[in-house]
Amino acid sequence: MEIKDFSNSRSIKVNCDFCSNKIECPEDMLEKSKKHMCFECFITKKSSREEIENVHVDISIDKISDIIASEMADAMTEKIFPEIWTKRKNELKGLSKKDLAEEMLGAGTYLGIKSFIEIESIRKIKEDDTSDKKS
Numbered sequence: 001m002e003i004k005d006f007s008n009s010r011s012i013k014v015n016c017d018f019c020s021n022k023i024e025c026p027e028d029m030l031e032k033s034k035k036h037m038c039f040e041c042f043i044t045k046k047s048s049r050e051e052i053e054n055v056h057v058d059i060s061i062d063k064i065s066d067i068i069a070s071e072m073a074d075a076m077t078e079k080i081f082p083e084i085w086t087k088r089k090n091e092l093k094g095l096s097k098k099d100l101a102e103e104m105l106g107a108g109t110y111l112g113i114k115s116f117i118e119i120e121s122i123r124k125i126k127e128d129d130t131s132d133k134k135s
């Protein structure tokens with residue numbers, strides 16, 4: 001699947017190959033795509049990368065960032081929450097509901113920003129790596 005912003009190109013009405021819903025396909029993408037998939041099918045089918053190769057998925061850029069953010073948040077919560085709970089159980093149990101909500105939102109935001117910065121710095125190191133090899 002290619003993630004591109006086609007908001008400026010003309011789109012053509014096509015049918016989803018999986019549920020036959022009417023969707024739109026950008027003109028530039030029509031030739032390259034073997035199949036079309038609507039957003040609902042994309043969500044419910046949970047297709048693998050190989051399965052949606054050459055498939056045009058009718059999905060907008062803002063939906064993509066929503067999906068990635070919510071999947072990352074779910075994965076992080078599943079992984080990190082048990083650790084936080086084990087470590088801080090007694091302290092957290094003493095808080096009021098509002099204080100607890102605030103504390104947890106803060107902890108979540110902190111972890112999200114921290115991992116974003118870590119990912120960015122790893123990406124920068126990798127970029128430096130490849131430019132070193134070229135010279």
Ligand SMILES: [Zn+2]
Binds near residue numbers: 041042
């Ligand atoms: Zn569909």
